[in-house]
Amino acid sequence: MMMKIALVTGGNRGIGLETVRRLAAEGVQVLMGSRSVERGEAARAELGEAAERVEVVALDMASPASIQAAVNHVRDRYGRLDILVNNAGVMPETGSGVLDAGADLYREAFEVNLFAVIDLTQAALPLLEKSEAGRIVMVSSILASTGLHADPGSPIYGWKHTPAYNASKTALNSYTVHLAAALAGTSIKVNAIHPGWIKTEMGGPQAPTEVAEGVDSTLWAAGLGPEGPSGSFTHKGETLPW
Numbered sequence: 285m286m287m288k289i290a291l292v293t294g295g296n297r298g299i300g301l302e303t304v305r306r307l308a309a310e311g312v313q314v315l316m317g318s319r320s321v322e323r324g325e326a327a328r329a330e331l332g333e334a335a336e337r338v339e340v341v342a343l344d345m346a347s348p349a350s351i352q353a354a355v356n357h358v359r360d361r362y363g364r365l366d367i368l369v370n371n372a373g374v375m376p377e378t379g380s381g382v383l384d385a386g387a388d389l390y391r392e393a394f395e396v397n398l399f400a401v402i403d404l405t406q407a408a409l410p411l412l413e414k415s416e417a418g419r420i421v422m423v424s425s426i427l428a429s430t431g432l433h434a435d436p437g438s439p440i441y442g443w444k445h446t447p448a449y450n451a452s453k454t455a456l457n458s459y460t461v462h463l464a465a466a467l468a469g470t471s472i473k474v475n476a477i478h479p480g481w482i483k484t485e486m487g488g489p490q491a492p493t494e495v496a497e498g499v500d501s502t503l504w505a506a507g508l509g510p511e512g513p514s515g516s517f518t519h520k521g522e523t524l525p526w
Contacts, residue, residue: 287311287312287313288311288312288313288366288367289312289313289315289358289362289364289365289366289367289415290307290312290313290314290315290365290366290367290368290369290506291314291315291317291341291354291358291365291367291368291369291408292304292307292314292315292316292317292369292371293317293343293345293369293370293371293372293404294317294318294345294371294372294373295314295315295316295317295318295324295327295369295371296316296318296320296323296324296326296327296328296340297323297327299371299423299479299498299499299502300316300317300369300371300372301316301327301330302498302499303369303371303499303502303503304316304327304331304334304338305331305334306499306503307367307503307506308331308334308335308336308337308338309334310503311337312337312366312367313337313339313362314337314338314339315338315339315340315341315354315357315358316328316338316339316340316341317341317343317345317354317372318340318341318342318343319342319343319344319345320342321340321341321342324340324341324342325340328340341354341357341358342354345372345396345400345401345404346395346396346400348403351400351403351404351407352407354404355404355407355408355411358408358411359410359411362411363411363414364411364412364414364415365408365411365412365414365415365418366412366415366416366417366418366419367418367419367421367506368404368405368408368412368418368419368420368421369421369423369502369506370401370404370405370420370421370422370423371421371423371502372396372400373396373397373423373453374392374393374396374397374449375393375446375449376389376392376393376448376449377389377445377446377447377448377449379445379446380445381444381445381447382444382447385447385448389448390447390448390451390452392448393448393449393451393452394448394451394452394455397449397452397453397455397456398452398455398456398459401422401456401459402459405420405463409472412472413470413472415471415472416471417471417472417473417509417510418470418471418472418473419472419473419505419506419507419508420463420472420473420474420475421475421477421502421505421506422456422457422459422460422474422475422476422477423476423477423479423502424453424456424457424460424476424477424478424517425449425450425453425478425479426439426440426478426519426524427440427443427446427449427450427453428450428453428454428456428457428476428478428517429454429517429524429525429526430454430526431525431526432524432525433450456476457476457517457526460474460475460476460515460517461515464514464515465515467514468514471510472514473505473508473512473513473514474514474515475505475508475513475514475515475516475517475518476516476517476518477501477502477504477505477517477518477519478501478517478518478519478524479498479499479500479501479502479519500520501518501519501520501521504518504520504521505518
């Protein structure tokens with residue numbers, strides 16, 4: 285069986301690093317996207333035997349030139365891409381809420397959480413089309429769910445102090461649905477996942493879920509078989525409301 289090739293953005297820390305670790309442990313050749321190659325190599329050194337199947341690639345999601353250079357590297361070295369994990373993200377808020385969130389805050393969130401994802405995904409599509417079963421995983425958040433935000437009985441109803449982040453992930457979900465529809469009938473599947481509230485730099489130490497468990501949904505979407513869904517929004521395979 286041909287070894288799968290995966291690219292993971294924001295792969296040098298947190299959920300991204302654990303995703304790299306798990307994919308490599310499963311025999312996937314993983315490109316660890318990292319803004320700093322030096323920090324990426326330091327993270328790679330923590331992976332033990334799995335590091336043999338990990339290559340660090342410079343990837344600054346705020347730079348279209350860096351995005352294109354990373355895709356060119358994948359093309360020139362591997363000729364195709366089987367798995368794209370759009371994991372990198374930012375939460376720029378200080379927690380003050382929508383009344384204090386100006387347009388600049390939204391621009392910052394959308395730049396990385398949506399616009400950069402679109403740039404990378406579109407650039408990578410020709411390589412994914414060369415895969416027998418291309419998989420695109422959008423690491424979203426339950427905070428993207430407008431339905432749950434509007435429901436007083438939902439677990440996130442009171443979580444409205446990160447409006448720019450929430451809106452950017454809602455937009456990412458919309459892009460997922462449209463992209464999946466455009467790719468219907470091809471071998472590529474596109475799905476958004478909620479990893480959970482994870483103990484990472486973004487999630488904070490108060491988060492209830494360990495990083496190791498937080499990649500389960502990503503690995504599920506990355507490994508979907510031909511009968512799996514496309515255009516879904518899930519957590520550990522369970523559908524979440526848009």
